Amino acid sequence: MDENGNGLLVIKLGGTEGVDFQAICQDVAALLGEGRRLVLVHGGSAEATALGEALGYPPRFITSPSGHTSRYTDRRTLEIFAMAVNGKINTFLVEQLQALGVNAVGLSGVDGRLLLAERKESVISVENGRRRIIRDDFSGKIEQVNTPLLRALLEGGYTPVVAPLALSHQGETLNVDADRAAAMIAAALKAHTLILLTAAPGLLRHFPDVNSLIPELKLAQIEQAIEAAQGRMKKKVLGAQEALQGGVQRVLIADGRVDFPIRRALKGEGTAIFA
Amino acid sequence: MDENGNGLLVIKLGGTEGVDFQAICQDVAALLGEGRRLVLVHGGSAEATALGEALGYPPRFITSPSGHTSRYTDRRTLEIFAMAVNGKINTFLVEQLQALGVNAVGLSGVDGRLLLAERKESVISVENGRRRIIRDDFSGKIEQVNTPLLRALLEGGYTPVVAPLALSHQGETLNVDADRAAAMIAAALKAHTLILLTAAPGLLRHFPDVNSLIPELKLAQIEQAIEAAQGRMKKKVLGAQEALQGGVQRVLIADGRVDFPIRRALKGEGTAIFA
Numbered sequence: 001m002d003e004n005g006n007g008l009l010v011i012k013l014g015g016t017e018g019v020d021f022q023a024i025c026q027d028v029a030a031l032l033g034e035g036r037r038l039v040l041v042h043g044g045s046a047e048a049t050a051l052g053e054a055l056g057y058p059p060r061f062i063t064s065p066s067g068h069t070s071r072y073t074d075r076r077t078l079e080i081f082a083m084a085v086n087g088k089i090n091t092f093l094v095e096q097l098q099a100l101g102v103n104a105v106g107l108s109g110v111d112g113r114l115l116l117a118e119r120k121e122s123v124i125s126v127e128n129g130r131r132r133i134i135r136d137d138f139s140g141k142i143e144q145v146n147t148p149l150l151r152a153l154l155e156g157g158y159t160p161v162v163a164p165l166a167l168s169h170q171g172e173t174l175n176v177d178a179d180r181a182a183a184m185i186a187a188a189l190k191a192h193t194l195i196l197l198t199a200a201p202g203l204l205r206h207f208p209d210v211n212s213l214i215p216e217l218k219l220a221q222i223e224q225a226i227e228a229a230q231g232r233m234k235k236k237v238l239g240a241q242e243a244l245q246g247g248v249q250r251v252l253i254a255d256g257r258v259d260f261p262i263r264r265a266l267k268g269e270g271t272a273i274f275a
Numbered sequence: 276m277d278e279n280g281n282g283l284l285v286i287k288l289g290g291t292e293g294v295d296f297q298a299i300c301q302d303v304a305a306l307l308g309e310g311r312r313l314v315l316v317h318g319g320s321a322e323a324t325a326l327g328e329a330l331g332y333p334p335r336f337i338t339s340p341s342g343h344t345s346r347y348t349d350r351r352t353l354e355i356f357a358m359a360v361n362g363k364i365n366t367f368l369v370e371q372l373q374a375l376g377v378n379a380v381g382l383s384g385v386d387g388r389l390l391l392a393e394r395k396e397s398v399i400s401v402e403n404g405r406r407r408i409i410r411d412d413f414s415g416k417i418e419q420v421n422t423p424l425l426r427a428l429l430e431g432g433y434t435p436v437v438a439p440l441a442l443s444h445q446g447e448t449l450n451v452d453a454d455r456a457a458a459m460i461a462a463a464l465k466a467h468t469l470i471l472l473t474a475a476p477g478l479l480r481h482f483p484d485v486n487s488l489i490p491e492l493k494l495a496q497i498e499q500a501i502e503a504a505q506g507r508m509k510k511k512v513l514g515a516q517e518a519l520q521g522g523v524q525r526v527l528i529a530d531g532r533v534d535f536p537i538r539r540a541l542k543g544e545g546t547a548i549f550a
Contacts, residue, residue, distance in 0.1 A: 051358070054330055054331075055329055055330065056329075079363055079367075082362050082363060082366045082367070083326070083358035083359065083362035083363050084358065084362070085362070086361065086362045086365075086366050087357050087358035087359070087360070087361045087362015087363065087366075088354055088357060088358050088362065090361075091357045091361050091362075091383060091385060091440065091448060092354075092357070092448065094385050094386060095385055095442070095446065095447070095448045098385065098388065098442055098446050099445070099446030099447075100446075103387055103388060104386070104387075105382070105386040105387045105424070106382075106383070106385070106386050107380070107381075107386075108366060108381070110366060110369050110370055110373065110381070111369055111379070111380040111381050111382075112378055112379075112380045112433055113373065113378060148431065149380070149431070149433070152427055152431055156423065156424070156427055158387055158424070165366065167370070167373055170374075171370065171373050171374030171375075172370070172374075173366060173367065173370045
């Protein structure tokens, strides 16, 4: 049990190459045995990209005027994303956990209105210096987490495993960022700790120099870290900020490619960000 | 509320061409408004076949010595089946229901060990008159339904939507028959009525002559009906038998291609089979 007395951890598993799902699942089983309760959130971009390519519908990406890159999710891409993320990764992650004796339940944010998001009605894409408005993008920003379903599952002894889809206010399925989904879920459940497992040893001051690992950071210093972070790491730090502002006490960004990844993170390997 | 006092219906939606998911979802929303509680179970063979073909991995089928045909589910086929059935059909059926105000939760039998099945360790396939033993088939026969998860969801006001995957005793994901999954769930929940919606007006004495519809049948007469039934209908009648032997009071095999398909079935269109 942690200081919050609820022992609840929210853990995000990156879909990035090298993250060791089996080691994470074994750690989950061990921690549950010690009385911890856990909620897992996973990504799946790489798998969705591979499926799109195999189906002759490769992903396209949108670059926003501020330089952020995101998947252009038209309805066909959304279907491919749902098949890869909810159909394959979620199902077989639950299978892997069940084989280790963890009574996991797979969900996406569409189930029981778990994650309600605002659909971005129009997205500005910058292509070769020209701006284009995209109106058929099914992605969104999570605004609300419906905790009763998660709490009921946790109280029933289940371990929820959440895929990054959400429901819009109009009832449309949306693609959402998994790091920020994990952050919103951690805040809504008042989890003590959010762990973001990734294919890096933590947050690096000078990416990709692994010797520049930042071991600890305060929320007050996070704006600088967001500036400095590269690529996908930017969304993790943004997620960390949202979680801490939402009441989570610490966020650990840690290596998901090692054995005992969760326990190593809890012991202080990686980057710890405090409120 | 029905005679059992619980108002619980279990409804199987065929994946067959022509079954009108939108009409079924609208009927579900109306019935929930009248105080009914429902569990939906869906198939997805056609979608899995289409995905396999698009991925260059078309389905192969096994013909048993007694003439039954089933999908040969090696591990790659299982992944394709999970993507199509759990990733696409389940996700977007939940989306369709949510857009109508139904608080649906999608599950497969892997989640929370909802459906435990025995894996067929070896399957005999007859090809051109020669017998072949297949050992890498991931399909199974459901042996146990874990009702507490379904009951908790129903009591929480959710409508469970179940995809036909199960977990083996060894923790492997298995492909299971959706009609029989619905039958096992109906029996385990002691539902009063199981409705199997399909692309036919009901059980026909002389398939495909729609004028030979059998309006009513007793469990005692069902062996003959199993003999007479063609193709997929055989599994529905087998499912009906299992449900009635398990304590369900009536099974309705009815047309899923019409408007108000559930209410039409409840009013007596289609075939009613009684214990």
